[in-house]
Amino acid sequence: MHELSITEHLLDHCIREAEAQNASRIRTIRLCIGQLRGIVPDCIQLYLDMLSEGTIAEGAQIEAESLPVKVLCRDCGMEGEITPHHLSCPHCGGLSLKILSGKEFYIKSMEVYINGNKSTASDHGLE
Ligand SMILES: [Zn+2]
Known part of the structure; x- marks a missing residue:
């Protein structure tokens, strides 16, 4: 169920970002999610639909990019x-692995409407 709190946090962040840009509506939220996170993008979409009702993020679409798990083996150096x-x-x-990546979770970019025009804002880390 951790997608719910993630989505709440995400929505809050996106609305603040969008309002800072005087956006009238959020159209698309593009996320990068490391595979170790175990986050299901469909769940985020579901919760977003639920939580965003009546906000400028209502109807926003989640597009998620899955990031691979990369490791360094301490035994053989691979x-x-x-x-x-x-x-x-x-x-x-x-089994002695150092995780190099795969735990990421951030907003890659966000597409918003500003006075009816489309605009894309990018790269806002959540953490
Ligand atoms: Zn190895």
Whole structure:
């Protein structure tokens, strides 16, 4: 159920950003989500539809980009992508992995309407 609190936080952030730009409506929110986060974009969309009612984010679409899990193996030194379900080194099978990426969660860009015109704002980290 952690998508609900994430969506609340996200919505709050997006509305503030959009209002700072005098946007009249939020059209699209593009997210980057690391696969280790276990966040389901469809859930975020669902909660967003629910929470954004009556706000400038009503009807906004979530577009999510899934970011791969990258690790460094402390045993053999291999650096590469793994699936979140097999947290072991694909080269030597070692379990001593350093996570390099895969825990990201941020807004890549946001498309808003400003006085009826489309505008795209980018790169606002949530954390
Ligand atoms: Zn290894």
